Amino acid sequence: MLEIKNLHVKLEEEDKQILKGVDLTVEAGKVHAIMGPNGSGKSTLSYVLSGRDGYEVTEGSATLEGEDLLELEPEERASLGLFLAFQYPVEIPGVGNMTFLRTAVNAQRKARGQDEMSASDFLKEIRAKAKELQIDADMLKRPVNVGFSGGEKKRNEILQMAMLEPKMCILDETDSGLDVDAMKLVAEGVNALRSEGRGFLVITHYQRLLDHIKPDVVHIMSNGRIVKSGGPELALEVEQNGYADILAEAV
Amino acid sequence: MALPQAKLDATDARLATLSLPAGGWAETARQDALSRVKAQGLPGRRDEYWKYTRPDGLTAPAPTSAAIFDESEPPVFDEVDRLKLVFVDGVFDAAASDDLALEHVRLERLADTSSADIHWARDYYGTLEASGQTPVARPLAALNTAFATDGLLIHVTGKAPKPISLIYHHQDPQSDVMLHHVIRMDEGAELTLLENGPAAARFNMVLEVEVADGAAFNHVRAQGRDHERQAATHIFARLGRESRFKSFTMTANGVMTRNECVIELTGDDASAHVAGACMGDGDFVHDDTVFITHDAVNCESRQVFKKVLRNGATGVFQGKILVKAGAQKTDGYQISQSLLLDGDSQFLAKPELEIYADDVACSHGSTSGAIDEDALFYLRARGVPHGIATDLLTLAFLAEAVEEIEDAALAEEIVTRMEAWLARRRG
Ligand SMILES: Nc1ncnc2c1ncn2[C@@H]1O[C@H](COP(=O)(O)OP(=O)(O)OP(=O)(O)O)[C@@H](O)[C@H]1O
Ligand SMILES: [Mg+2]
Secondary structure, three states: OEEEEEEEEOOOOOOOOEEEEEEEEEOOOOOOEEEOOOOHHHHHHHHHHHHOOOEEEEEEEEEEOOHHHOOOOHHHHHHOOOOOOEEOOOOOEEHHHHHHHHHHHHHHHHOOOOOOOOOOHHHHHHHHHHHOHHHOHHHHHOOOOOOOOOOHHHHHHHHHHHHHHOOOOEEEOOOOOOOOHHHHHHHHHHHHHHHOOOOEEEEOOHHHHHHOOOOOOEEEEEEEEEEEEEOOOOHHHHHHHHHHHHHHHOO | OOOOOHHHHHHHHHHHOOOOOOOOOOHHHHHHHHHHHHOOOOOOOOOHHOOOOOOOOHOOOOOOOOOOOOOOOOOOOOOOEEEEEEHHHHHOOOOOOOOOOOOEEEEEEHHHHOOOOOOOHHOOOOHHHOOOOOOOOHHHHHHHHHOEEEEEEEOOOOEOOEEEEEEEEOOOOOOOEEEEEEEEOOOOOOOEEEEEEOOOEEEEEEEEEOOOOOOOEEEEEEOOOOOOOOEEEEEEEEEOOOEEEEEEEEEEEOOOOEEEEEEEEEEOOOOEEEEEEEEEEOOOOEEEEEEEEEOOOOEEEEEEEEEEEEOOOEEEEEEEEEEEEOOOOOOOEEEEEEEEOOOOEEEEEEEEEEEEEOOOEEEEEEEOOOOOOOHHHHHHOOOHHHHHHHHHHHHHHHHHOOOOOOOHHHHHHHHHHHHHHHHHOOO
């Protein structure tokens, strides 16, 4: 599904190398988790994959189902099925949540040559999905993320993911800022989307989320590289002992 | 003080092209106005009040010709139930208009009544304009009072059952038009006035509105279309106790638009809102100049102006809140913002507060900025193409001004035009 090879990325404005040769393959139907110390490059990886400005790829490649992601505009990547749940969802005053999502859903459908979703179908679907995530109708009418609590923003990301039905979902610390119950809701939302045709890359600092979303593979990222990969037990090890041993061993 | 020679010459050159309509009830008002023009001289580039906007095209003896916009887009307010009154190059077109009849409203043409000696409008015509000349001179408005040949005299005695809609067609690429409307709102009366259309190659419009105690005046205007047209408009309003005044203007296109709005709150507990949203491309110049005077207790005023500028367009805002001594409990708010879609466009703002009362809450702010890149990326990352995402953010920027339109259907009409304007320019 998602194939990243030897990816080197520096900041466009500065001579600062952030990703220093990332290799990572997420197969369809699998959940991969990335853990790693602050500043190791996890969010940078997710931004570069989704096409944010400000980064320069100096080496390597990233493909989604064989398509070169790095050549595409952000909206083209989204239409191909890539989704990033932001670590810090953006507030957009003046743009209604509902208008935004409907525009997004229909833009993606249009890009894929599908018919637009009717207003009533859209409404039905978003109401049902919002209910599952316990997002009240009032929040849907408000401007995108404006005045949402930290946890509400994260749930809103998952709602968008559920509506857009992407093939490859990257979740950047979706668990941070969530209370225990909200984390369960979010995990259920993610698990409901797990399917054979869909891959997940879950960035997190905590084992707790991975209790609910069981990963197939866990990677440790440090200083711009994946330094170790393993099964779910790797997350437990991090939880108990921190990164010191793993990093020492990797060097 | 004697006027500078250049100003005198320019004023004389313009006056030489005009002749004062003779006789009738408005004669004294017209002659007084002409004296004001002569004493003030027409605006010039050196005038402080015209520091950001060049008045040359508005004061020249003859207008620069303006090509007619293609009319493929349906006109704004088409869907609204309204009394339609049509002016073609500044002349009332009775055949194209509805009858001058509306419940609780007395409607007459300025041109029709001018030969009579007695008319209710005699006490109003040019009166608010004249009092709006201090502390800042507005010679183009005085010029209008002196020479306007047509317009409407509207006396509203109760709640008007539907909006009065003034439609200004532009057919002659050389037309030079002055319209002067007077509206008198009796106690408790209510009226919505709509205006749209480019009107003329050069358009000088004055609207005087007397809003009596407890009356409510709503105004929604869509200016624009013919890009080469020039316009100078003045709204003068005086507000009585517990009255409400709301005016919103959307402007799209126009090489020169100067909209002045002069409001005096003279009765306690009155409220005045003036808002504008404009969108300009290239050699577009748009100037909003607002002067609100609080001269009563517990009044509210609100100015909301938003400008979207691209390809070197220019936006100007001069807004003043004057709170006179004794105008306690004044609540004054003013915001002017521009969204610069490229580095060539510019926004010039001069917000001013002048306060002589101690128990007031007044705030003003002015900002200039580009599209929020984080928001843009967020939208694009969800699959919204760059152009559509930019438009969404642009409309979001304009929203605070549009929200000043009370009527949802009218607001929708305006938003639809904005969307269309943006979509036509989508990259
Ligand atoms: N635009 C930028 N300008 C300057 N430095 C940047 C920029 N983007 C990323 N960095 C730097 O790159 C490094 C990696 O940042 P990144 O946000 O990818 O880390 P992370 O692994 O997601 O960290 P966290 O766990 O704290 O979210 C950090 O040192 C960060 O300061
Ligand atoms: Mg991060």
